Amino acid sequence: MSEPHSRANKRQTVTIKEVAERAGVSAMTVSRVLNNQDVVRDETRTRVEEAIRALKYRPNILARGLAGGRSLHIGLIYENPSHGYLSEFLVGALNRCRMARHHLVLEELSSGGEEPQRAQVAERILAAGVDAVIIPPPLSDNREVIAALDELEMPFARVINCEQTGQGFEVTIDDVAAARAMTEHLIRAGHRDIGFIKGAPGHLAGERRLEGFLAAMSAHGLTVPYAAVAQGQFTYRSGMDAAEALLAASPRPTAIFASNDDMAAGAISTALRHGLRVPEDLSVVGFDDTEIATTIWPQLTTVRQPIAEMAATAVELLSRHAVESAPYEDAHAARLLDVEIVERGTVAPPAASSREKGGGQAQGARSVR
Amino acid sequence: MSEPHSRANKRQTVTIKEVAERAGVSAMTVSRVLNNQDVVRDETRTRVEEAIRALKYRPNILARGLAGGRSLHIGLIYENPSHGYLSEFLVGALNRCRMARHHLVLEELSSGGEEPQRAQVAERILAAGVDAVIIPPPLSDNREVIAALDELEMPFARVINCEQTGQGFEVTIDDVAAARAMTEHLIRAGHRDIGFIKGAPGHLAGERRLEGFLAAMSAHGLTVPYAAVAQGQFTYRSGMDAAEALLAASPRPTAIFASNDDMAAGAISTALRHGLRVPEDLSVVGFDDTEIATTIWPQLTTVRQPIAEMAATAVELLSRHAVESAPYEDAHAARLLDVEIVERGTVAPPAASSREKGGGQAQGARSVR
DNA sequence: GTGAAAGCGCTAACAG
DNA sequence: CTGTTAGCGCTTTCAC
Numbered sequence: 001m002s003e004p005h006s007r008a009n010k011r012q013t014v015t016i017k018e019v020a021e022r023a024g025v026s027a028m029t030v031s032r033v034l035n036n037q038d039v040v041r042d043e044t045r046t047r048v049e050e051a052i053r054a055l056k057y058r059p060n061i062l063a064r065g066l067a068g069g070r071s072l073h074i075g076l077i078y079e080n081p082s083h084g085y086l087s088e089f090l091v092g093a094l095n096r097c098r099m100a101r102h103h104l105v106l107e108e109l110s111s112g113g114e115e116p117q118r119a120q121v122a123e124r125i126l127a128a129g130v131d132a133v134i135i136p137p138p139l140s141d142n143r144e145v146i147a148a149l150d151e152l153e154m155p156f157a158r159v160i161n162c163e164q165t166g167q168g169f170e171v172t173i174d175d176v177a178a179a180r181a182m183t184e185h186l187i188r189a190g191h192r193d194i195g196f197i198k199g200a201p202g203h204l205a206g207e208r209r210l211e212g213f214l215a216a217m218s219a220h221g222l223t224v225p226y227a228a229v230a231q232g233q234f235t236y237r238s239g240m241d242a243a244e245a246l247l248a249a250s251p252r253p254t255a256i257f258a259s260n261d262d263m264a265a266g267a268i269s270t271a272l273r274h275g276l277r278v279p280e281d282l283s284v285v286g287f288d289d290t291e292i293a294t295t296i297w298p299q300l301t302t303v304r305q306p307i308a309e310m311a312a313t314a315v316e317l318l319s320r321h322a323v324e325s326a327p328y329e330d331a332h333a334a335r336l337l338d339v340e341i342v343e344r345g346t347v348a349p350p351a352a353s354s355r356e357k358g359g360g361q362a363q364g365a366r367s368v369r
Numbered sequence: 370m371s372e373p374h375s376r377a378n379k380r381q382t383v384t385i386k387e388v389a390e391r392a393g394v395s396a397m398t399v400s401r402v403l404n405n406q407d408v409v410r411d412e413t414r415t416r417v418e419e420a421i422r423a424l425k426y427r428p429n430i431l432a433r434g435l436a437g438g439r440s441l442h443i444g445l446i447y448e449n450p451s452h453g454y455l456s457e458f459l460v461g462a463l464n465r466c467r468m469a470r471h472h473l474v475l476e477e478l479s480s481g482g483e484e485p486q487r488a489q490v491a492e493r494i495l496a497a498g499v500d501a502v503i504i505p506p507p508l509s510d511n512r513e514v515i516a517a518l519d520e521l522e523m524p525f526a527r528v529i530n531c532e533q534t535g536q537g538f539e540v541t542i543d544d545v546a547a548a549r550a551m552t553e554h555l556i557r558a559g560h561r562d563i564g565f566i567k568g569a570p571g572h573l574a575g576e577r578r579l580e581g582f583l584a585a586m587s588a589h590g591l592t593v594p595y596a597a598v599a600q601g602q603f604t605y606r607s608g609m610d611a612a613e614a615l616l617a618a619s620p621r622p623t624a625i626f627a628s629n630d631d632m633a634a635g636a637i638s639t640a641l642r643h644g645l646r647v648p649e650d651l652s653v654v655g656f657d658d659t660e661i662a663t664t665i666w667p668q669l670t671t672v673r674q675p676i677a678e679m680a681a682t683a684v685e686l687l688s689r690h691a692v693e694s695a696p697y698e699d700a701h702a703a704r705l706l707d708v709e710i711v712e713r714g715t716v717a718p719p720a721a722s723s724r725e726k727g728g729g730q731a732q733g734a735r736s737v738r
Numbered sequence: 739g740t741g742a743a744a745g746c747g748c749t750a751a752c753a754g
Numbered sequence: 755c756t757g758t759t760a761g762c763g764c765t766t767t768c769a770c
Contacts, residue, residue: 015746015747016748017747017748025756025757026758027747027757028748028757029755029756031749032755034748041755041756044755058495059498059747060435060746060747060748061442061472061498062431062434062435062746062747062748063747063748063749063762064747065431066432066435066746066747066749067747067748067749067762068748068749068750068762069750069762071431073430084456084660086456086460087456090456090459091475098474103472105467106460106464106467108460126427129430236664236666237666240666262664265665266665269638269641269665269666272638272641272642273641292660292661292664296605296638297604297606297609297635297638384762386763394740395740396763397740397741397742397766398739398740398741400765403764408739409739410739413739413740428763429762431762431763432746432762432763432764433763433764433765435746435747435762435763435764436746436763436764436765436766437764437765438746438766
């Protein structure tokens with residue numbers, strides 16, 4: 001309680017004015033340098049930059065936002081967070097916000113199991129005092145939420161797995177193409193009998209993924225018997241059960257494509273319980289590249305969504321809309337981002353035996369190495 | 370492209386002035402109402418509140434921060450994010466920041482595998498222009514980072530798993546007590562032969578958890594044979610291997626306590642491969658309550674850390690330090706937060722048979738069903 | 739209790 | 755190319 005450092009307390013220590021003074025220019029010129037406006041003479045710019053460095057000057061974001069008037073408060077509304085997804089989403093959104101000098105406001109809409117009420121959603125959004133909203137799945141597919149936003153005339157961008165409804169900005173991936181690519185990856189590895197685990201009924205992303213799977217199979221002249229497609233619910237547990245059904249078929253599939261990672265992990269546990277080794281006896285692939293994909297062993301070969309990039313794109317679209325006062329029509333444009341296949345340890349060529357009807361010689365076969 | 374709504378664009382629509390006007394008071398009075406200063410006469414306050422509601426007025430955070438001067442920019446520096454952890458941490462930090470009108474700045478210190486350089490860390494922190502820093506594990510235990518912060522005289526709060534070094538503010542949990550409680554939970558369920566999977570060598574949290582385990586065992590008069598403690602590395606894979614060793618012991622343990630969730634999940638997969646059912650033939654518990662705990666089936670009984678709360682506490686400590694200009698000595702106070710045991714599906718009383726010496730009947734056993 | 743004046747640190751819009 | 759003048763929307767400080 002004597003002479004403490006007293007830093008980071010009240011007012012800022014070094015401001016634009018002091019930099020200006022030291023560089024022998026006006027504050028305005030310093031501001032121009034800060035904002036990379038190329039009207040400043042090189043020599044002047046250098047002097048200013050030196051002063052900035054010498055003084056360890058850092059611009060005040062708040063003052064900038066206030067004066068500039070182009071700083072948005074963007075609400076991120078979410079529900080039942082799958083933490084892995086949310087975190088990556090947040091990082092992407094937060095970073096883009098910083099670059100554009102926007103602010104992110106988190107708003108959890110936890111509706112203890114029930115549908116969120118339109119009026120309450122509107123209330124919360126209003127109370128948050130935001131200028132625009134970005135919505136990750138699963139809330140991005142909620143009709144009540146979208147309706148509330150529409151009534152509020154609040155600009156929003158949805159990162160979606162499901163249906164493109166043409167409301168607000170939409171950022172998504174091409175599920176069909178992604179599933180198709182993954183299926184082809186399996187086919188290239190030599191698989192012909194591939195089982196597929198569907199997602200929860202009514203979930204469009206799941207249906208799209210099935211569509212891509214079917215398309216790839218038929219493009220390669222492969223038929224998909226009825227028993228090769230099992231219903232899942234996107235949960236680990238449902239993946240276990242679906243794999244149980246799939247593995248009972250004859251011929252037994254040599255590979256399983258689950259439409260998300262949790263189900264793929266569940267399928268692996270079933271394979272284990274059946275004494276099957278992964279990937280030697282059974283290849284398994286997932287979708288999403290969530291945390292479990294790299295946690296389990298062997299690590300899961302899966303499809304990776306660019307979650308952070310999608311979030312950044314959502315912020316970007318809103319930002320442009322606001323700054324440029326872009327006409328409302330543009331809001332309907334959807335952005336399709338690329339996915340990639342992440343090869344890890346759960347795909348191997350099928351063992352020779354399993355391609356034949358009754359082959360015994362392959363049992364116990366090791367992977368070739 | 371004619372008469373768009375043009376909202377959320379440039380300047381704010383409704384400001385404190387208009388509220389003041391409508392309520393027939395000065396802006397100052399509105400400000401007092403907004404900040405819950407109890408000097409305002411009740412009747413006046415009511416009038417102001419009505420005006421606020423009628424105009425749908427929302428204060429401008431930027432202006433508040435600028436004028437008030439008590440708004441901090443808090444840096445969150447992280448590395449190798451375990452997304453589940455980071456996301457929860459972020460939510461806690463962000464929410465508390467909003468309440469205190471602070472701003473969170475994300476800073477990833479990704480040091481492609483190598484130790485971060487002290488000078489570079491300092492550089493990044495400076496460039497971020499923050500007033501204080503919060504650090505989640507594992508970076509919170511990094512000596513270079515702490516040294517860099519110390520040299521910068523930058524206030525920081527560490528959320529730690531490991532060693533309390535007395536540098537900066539520290540927020541942590543009592544690992545010993547938590548492990549002890551979990552062990553007692555197992556003992557209460559009837560287990561006597563409990564195997565333990567240690568964390569990575571040198572990792573203090575792991576050692577503390579072992580300490581708690583041993584303390585509980587000896588408090589209940591149970592001995593822990595050498596073979597009942599296996600080395601792990603905190604990874605799923607190492608959990609598989611450790612369980613392999615543990616299950617080879619005689620008598621075979623009826624329960625396994627892994628010092629994190631990933632290893633517990635790995636142990637379960639090994640049990641499965643051995644034809645053991647969880648929890649009927651073997652109980653397994655973890656530590657941390659990360660995402661995998663609720664993803665797998667059966668869901669893992671584990672110890673839950675209050676991650677969001679720890680992050681919020683870190684922000685709170687820094688906030689108080691700055692606002693109150695608290696003396697530096699206080700910075701050394703550590704906050705110990707409570708954990709809780711989350712009972713899910715991987716603990717059951719031990720089967721009678723496994724308590725005896727020679728069980729042969731289990732080999733090749735299929736799961737029931 | 740309430741109000742008036744004076745900025746917080748920065749940038750827009752103009753002049754020069 | 756650079757500087758001047760006015761604020762951005764709010765809160766502080768001090769009167770009344």
